[in-house]
Amino acid sequence: MDIRMKQLHVLLPDEIDREFRRAVGERYGSRKGALGKAVLEALILWIDKNKLKERRD
Numbered sequence: 001m002d003i004r005m006k007q008l009h010v011l012l013p014d015e016i017d018r019e020f021r022r023a024v025g026e027r028y029g030s031r032k033g034a035l036g037k038a039v040l041e042a043l044i045l046w047i048d049k050n051k052l053k054e055r056r057d
Contacts, residue, residue: 023038
């Protein structure tokens with residue numbers, strides 16, 4: 001199976017970056033790809049949450 005990937009460049013406040021990286025480290029450790037995995041998980045959760053919100057509106 002061929003999974004196509006895109007790059008997303010975002011700017012975050014320093015405090016959010018620190019907290020996110022700390023949380024990623026606690027959950028996934030310092031494994032290669034941990035940050036990307038956590039960002040993908042966060043984006044999927046955000047999309048799912050907002051889909052539900054749209055249905056209620």
